[in-house]
Amino acid sequence: MTPDPIGVAVIGAGMVGRAHANAYRCAAGVYAADTPPPRLVAIADVYEPFAADAARRYGFRRAETDWRAVVDAPDVHAISIAVANDLHREITVAALAAGKHVLCEKPLAPTVADAEAMVAAARAAPGQVGAVGFTFRRSPAIAAIARQVGAGPLGPVRHIVGNYWCDYGHDPQRPMSWRYRGGPGSGVLADIGSHMVDLAEWLCGPTRRVGGTTMTTVVTRRPKPLGVAVGHAGGVALSNEREPVDNEDICTFTTGYADGAVGTFALSRIAYGHANSLRLDVFCERGTVSFDLTRPAEFTIADDAPDDDVNGIRTVFVGPAHPYVHGGLPMDFPTVGHGQNDFFVFQARAFLDQIAGTGDLPPCPDLAHGLHNLRVLAAITAARQDAAAATGSPVATTT
Amino acid sequence: MTPDPIGVAVIGAGMVGRAHANAYRCAAGVYAADTPPPRLVAIADVYEPFAADAARRYGFRRAETDWRAVVDAPDVHAISIAVANDLHREITVAALAAGKHVLCEKPLAPTVADAEAMVAAARAAPGQVGAVGFTFRRSPAIAAIARQVGAGPLGPVRHIVGNYWCDYGHDPQRPMSWRYRGGPGSGVLADIGSHMVDLAEWLCGPTRRVGGTTMTTVVTRRPKPLGVAVGHAGGVALSNEREPVDNEDICTFTTGYADGAVGTFALSRIAYGHANSLRLDVFCERGTVSFDLTRPAEFTIADDAPDDDVNGIRTVFVGPAHPYVHGGLPMDFPTVGHGQNDFFVFQARAFLDQIAGTGDLPPCPDLAHGLHNLRVLAAITAARQDAAAATGSPVATTT
């Protein structure tokens, strides 16, 4: 039976955890007004000041420092998990076992094996929602693009070019963190590439082939932090000691999809000047659509309308005619603008609706979807071409 | 004594009223976490379904259909007024007399005389906040621009070019509403020009001279609506009957400021393709800054750094280094994005802080400021040049 109201909690009060906390606070205001508002119960972080600040700020009743206190709490029914990847499995499995609904951040886990265990736990709890947070599916503009391609008016995708460029790792003085630990594929590929792989499959169908994977680590050692950092932001005192970075700063690869589309992907966490540039260019049978996260509330489309000397690439500002905006923003005319934090609100609303059986938003991808995503990431990593690999084609071109 | 918690209400549950309601709901989450969250008490609209929907959606305890019920309610301490302009005076004066803090939408009133009465009422209630909602002052990018000009690194403004182009009136089938009633100056000048005049004075100082005002009404008659429309959105059944539009669709004028800057302004509510394009180009002694509301989270700046072959116009995405963003958005890195609804949240926080004596945000402009704005609008209207006016310079150029 759906609890009423749903008691929600967030584990992790870093930058992403705050986005989840805010999302629950705002979720009641969006879409179907008769959806029961959740009760904001608890937010947890090992660093108590973060938990306390987020709890006060977003109106949660309790701040906790141990995630188990959240998982065990009888007044908590649904939990967002926004902590380091290597904790996802333990918390998710425990939460599901405790009867909670779970929305776990991406990538689902450090390894396929971990994710398999999580999926198994979800299967053992069939009445509970086990979801993974592919938040960009809640972007109104990307969702509008998804309507255009494939079965939409532009027809099947022929080629997708996906670039995701961040600069959080550009400065070698940014402190060591869990994001820089793990083997190949656990770096920029897992962190932001997981989103890109998911979006590409949304638009193109299942990945059938990957190749040409090249990974490089440019900043090979980073200073140990002497305190706790939130997000990527630094601002923390640094040790003179440096620790090795285990995973990739840059990753590029190509893909093939079941329906014949091909993909080109470039990922970087050291892209100076690009705080968070997710770009999609999607070439279809009857036109082209593009998206750039730096202008989150718009997309461009080129097709044959009108097919004459005023044909061009149209910049479309999303509004009530597009997904999520009507009822999702108080003022909702085109160009009113929104940001990534709003994506989390729409996602929270969808997650709560799934639990309550209300609403008509697309459900959150389930844990098996998150596992599938990890398997594609693993295949990309396995297709790696480096000095030691046999798959790269050396180019000898001296004349 | 500041009530704790502050009981808030919104009068008007149209598009702008909803933005206020959402803003109070979210205001507790932004900035100083120890600021007491407000109690969301009541939202009123003559059209009951609007009031009820907004109350449920944003978590207000009561929906009312008579604004007097709000003004009279002892558990309401602060009121946002977001209704047709010709009701501003009556409600504001009553609310102030009832001991409430007031945040009234712009333009403050239909006439200077109305606004003078409101200012008088505010002077008679010195312990209460009487504020006007110039929301664009809460734009992080515009506030960042304000830091650059005048006393900032770019120095005094030489020239400001302000364009505010909307398309809400472009379609002649959009129904008649209060926005299309009133004499010259009550149309696009009052509706969106009031914002532009305010922003220009923020950046350039007091207006000293206006001239060349030209106003035209292109859509001279509009169909009577048969129901209630929210915002500009139409979607309402229309009568076959048409009513005359009283005020201007387009308004353009030039200005001079006390410190020598000059201004060029173009306003339109029939600008096809421009849902809400507010553009500022501000030319200063040592550089130029520009803003375009269609990309609300960025601005451009050109100055002499670096002064060589890589000098150019920089696109700056606002982030924690700029006003409002840090603590105002859960994820707050540059390019995370935000929209106009967020401006209302920042404004609500500032209004509540003023009442509570907390925080360090700039206070809301007071009612006298709103009166001043109306006086500038009146001067612009008085400088009108049309067929009947003596001030225009006819151009006879036949050879």
Added chain:
Amino acid sequence: MTPDPIGVAVIGAGMVGRAHANAYRCAAGVYAADTPPPRLVAIADVYEPFAADAARRYGFRRAETDWRAVVDAPDVHAISIAVANDLHREITVAALAAGKHVLCEKPLAPTVADAEAMVAAARAAPGQVGAVGFTFRRSPAIAAIARQVGAGPLGPVRHIVGNYWCDYGHDPQRPMSWRYRGGPGSGVLADIGSHMVDLAEWLCGPTRRVGGTTMTTVVTRRPKPLGVAVGHAGGVALSNEREPVDNEDICTFTTGYADGAVGTFALSRIAYGHANSLRLDVFCERGTVSFDLTRPAEFTIADDAPDDDVNGIRTVFVGPAHPYVHGGLPMDFPTVGHGQNDFFVFQARAFLDQIAGTGDLPPCPDLAHGLHNLRVLAAITAARQDAAAATGSPVATTT
């Protein structure tokens, strides 16, 4: 009888003169291949090295230092005049009297009286072409826009917003020149505003009313140059002595047109970061078109095609479907790009075609057109509002 080949000359070998010289050299290659190529006869400049360099560079047979040598030469049939404005009258009148075809740069002359004398001279030489160089009419994108508005698919113009921002005068160390001499209206209004006034009339019809003119001079004194400068470029030694600037750095005004359109104009020669930004936004009955010279080979258009969730502002790259490009550029596909120098080539071709009676390009505007333009500039200047003027509306808004 049309001479064959037409002997052409250029008077003035500064930056604009070079553009004319290059244009004649290239004109044979564009459009109707059977148009006779001109003979490149002479180029004159008081500063001999400029004349000699341009003659060598663009393949003219003679370099002269006295314009009279050009006007008197029997092998010269057509002359471009690209010198300081105060020489336009004398040279044009002499050239027409000597039986030459004349293409004179804009603005036609320093005063209306001068221009009237030039028009009279042209009337006395009815078999010769007397033309004025409104080069932006040869922009493929602007010409494409002209096809859309008025009688075109977008219908009559309602509002035109014209901004022309340069930075050639921003640096107070740039030397004094003829551009900074003359009374009000001879500064930025004459120099670049003349283009804007012309383009606006092309799109909107005759100017009927001007108002609100505000002119300011920010850089009031400039250093005397110790040598000869080409274009705006400086690079010349400067005296310690400074001379007063006589005319305006900034000019803004509003207009009304015969058919009801209104105009808003902002001109500046001290606009940091804008080397040469000519922007037009043209709002019509059925859509909006815009142009920005910094991207010279494109324009944007918004209309109702397609009228649904993919409607937006289209960026159109000019190509063979648009004016001038097909046959005007060797490779001529959309996005191949071109620049302002190409406008001069197209203009030269049109001027030569007029002389030869060939081709189907629009003819160059005649001298009477240039006179009309000056009369509008004079009316704009007369509508000036400053401390001494009675027409400005002072704004007294103290509460």
Added chain:
Amino acid sequence: MTPDPIGVAVIGAGMVGRAHANAYRCAAGVYAADTPPPRLVAIADVYEPFAADAARRYGFRRAETDWRAVVDAPDVHAISIAVANDLHREITVAALAAGKHVLCEKPLAPTVADAEAMVAAARAAPGQVGAVGFTFRRSPAIAAIARQVGAGPLGPVRHIVGNYWCDYGHDPQRPMSWRYRGGPGSGVLADIGSHMVDLAEWLCGPTRRVGGTTMTTVVTRRPKPLGVAVGHAGGVALSNEREPVDNEDICTFTTGYADGAVGTFALSRIAYGHANSLRLDVFCERGTVSFDLTRPAEFTIADDAPDDDVNGIRTVFVGPAHPYVHGGLPMDFPTVGHGQNDFFVFQARAFLDQIAGTGDLPPCPDLAHGLHNLRVLAAITAARQDAAAATGSPVATTT
């Protein structure tokens, strides 16, 4: 001994041939004014009307229909070859044997073996220039970027993302031509990818590894033309008969460079809405530079100047401070604009200077460079991953 003047000829009078013809006509006007202007001798095309039109248009003395007439002409000293790739070898070898200087279009030849023969012919004629036309190296903006990276202020490249998207093949009704014939790699990879591979090596150094190559052909059959088409433009009558397309519409691959940079490349000739979009994003140690051919006269740069709240991505309009512009355009201020046709002029000037031993432009890449380029293309083709290839990594992700 350098002939004076140099007699020049162009073989091929299609769109690219015309660009070469125009370039020779204009080359005398750019840069060192004392460089001897060439004599425009002959232009050849098997389709006589093309040859005749181009000869008349650009002022060449003779139109020929047999390339041998050009190669054998004693008054021709330098030849541009702009015909179908499979003729490059024969003409180049013959021209070199006849003592001519040769500028051959890219890609140098259909096969590495062909190109080796051409290089051998060039080695046998050491006193003659044998060059390949990588025209984009003459882009002022790309050349400006090249100054910034590597040994420039931004330091070594870490990652290059190269997209080259055209739409000339999008319409299945466009006629069959030589561009659609040849095996894998002879399609979009050879046609436009050759440019991209060359630019990437210019910025990053020699390619050391390629991988992940995926090629697809979307339009598999095209109608036979019934006449002669120029460029990609169609406009020719079509047969009902269709012929198979032999080569790829889309090609994507990744690269590694000797100095550690990695590359991501996406090429398409069926990219709706992109007439000719060549985009480069170059991520370096100390900043990022980007270029987009649709705005050919600008580039963007992000670095740490100034490193504070006004840091951003700068849009730099090329001008006299950048390569090629000063002396290369008559009016040469920033934002004056230019297009791809100008690149050919700069290239022609460089080629003539090489022959004459004048000037200081970078020389044209030689035939060995063109051979190297082909070898990289061959390696990319060899790294192909398709249904039949063993190198692709299949992704099996079913749960």
